[in-house]
Each structure stands twice: as structure tokens, then as C-alpha cells.
Amino acid sequence: xxxxxxxxxxxxxxxxxxxxxxxxxxxxxxxxxxxxxxxxxxxxxxxxxxxxxxxxxxxxxxxxxxxxxxxxxxxxxxxxxxxxxxxxxxxxxxxxxxxxxxxxxxxxxxxxxxxxxxxxxxxxxxxxxxxxxxxxxxxxxxxxxxxxxxxxxxxxxxxxx
Numbered sequence: 001x002x003x004x005x006x007x008x009x010x011x012x013x014x015x016x017x018x019x020x021x022x023x024x025x026x027x028x029x030x031x032x033x034x035x036x037x038x039x040x041x042x043x044x045x046x047x048x049x050x051x052x053x054x055x056x057x058x059x060x061x062x063x064x065x066x067x068x069x070x071x072x073x074x075x076x077x078x079x080x081x082x083x084x085x086x087x088x089x090x091x092x093x094x095x096x097x098x099x100x101x102x103x104x105x106x107x108x109x110x111x112x113x114x115x116x117x118x119x120x121x122x123x124x125x126x127x128x129x130x131x132x133x134x135x136x137x138x139x140x141x142x143x144x145x146x147x148x149x150x151x152x153x154x155x156x157x158x159x160x161x
Contacts, residue, residue, distance in 0.1 A: 080139035
């Protein structure tokens with residue numbers, strides 16, 4: 001979805017976004033070289049992409065093993081009711097749980113899918129028994145523990161067309 005009402009993304013804007021996804025700390029001079037611009041217009045484009053919210057921010061990708069958060073689980077959550085109050089209560093509770101990396105309301109056989117990172121299975125059991133189970137209106141959960149992370153990416157595919 002294009003949120004930029006002033007002008008659509010062109011080929012160079014897309015190249016800039018692709019490069020910044022690969023290396024958010026790239027120097028403007030290097031970025032300009034890679035997208036075939038001089039540094040000043042390149043920096044102006046990056047600033048415009050930030051202002052227009054194509055770039056929401058910059059982050060460091062951390063090693064979860066070194067930070068004792070290596071166990072990944074996906075949990076399907078069904079609520080007993082879908083009143084506005086129940087949805088708000090669930091959302092507010094999930095937002096306070098640092099173990100939850102992602103939470104998505106989904107269409108289908110359950111209401112939410114969350115991605116959780118914990119230190120180990122004991123930590124996961126405590127999370128499930130003490131934190132998740134304290135949320136009212138949860139009728140059931142189904143957990144899928146990740147045995148091998150085949151692909152994990154924060155990149156968004158950007159097409160040149």
C-alpha cells in the first residue's frame with residue numbers, strides 16, 4: 001500500500017529500501033554508490049522515505065541464543081467470546097508480555113497466533129501457566145515448538161515493476 005501521496009516510489013527509491021533492509025547502518029556514501037546517486041540526493045531520498053513512513057525505524061538484529069531466548073514457540077489462541085472488551089483485554093495483556101515477539105489476529109479456526117521466545121521449556125511452561133493463562137476469555141491454546149529455524153527474516157519483498 002502506497003502511503004506517499006506526493007509521488008510513488010521509483011526504481012531508485014526501491015533500491016534504497018532494499019539496501020537499507022540488508023544493512024541499516026550503511027553509510028550514505030556507500031548507499032549512494034550502490035544506487036547510482038551522488039550522496040546529497042541519496043540522503044534527501046532517505047529522509048523523504050523516513051518522513052513518508054516507508055522507513056519506520058532502524059533496529060539491531062540480536063542473537064537470541066546469546067540472550068537466553070533460543071526457544072521459539074507458536075501458539076494458537078482461541079477466545080471464548082469476541083466482544084470488544086475481550087479483544088481489548090487480550091491485546092492489552094499481550095502487549096505487556098516481553099516473551100511475545102509477534103501477535104496476529106487471524107481468520108480461521110482460532111483467533112490469534114503469537115510467536116513467543118523463551119529461554120527453555122521450563123520458562124515456556126511458566127509463561128503459559130502464569131502469564132498466558134491469566135488472560136480472561138482464553139478458551140484454548142495449541143502450541144507448536146520450533147525444532148529448527150529454517151528461515152527468519154524481517155525483509156519485505158520489493159519488486160522493481
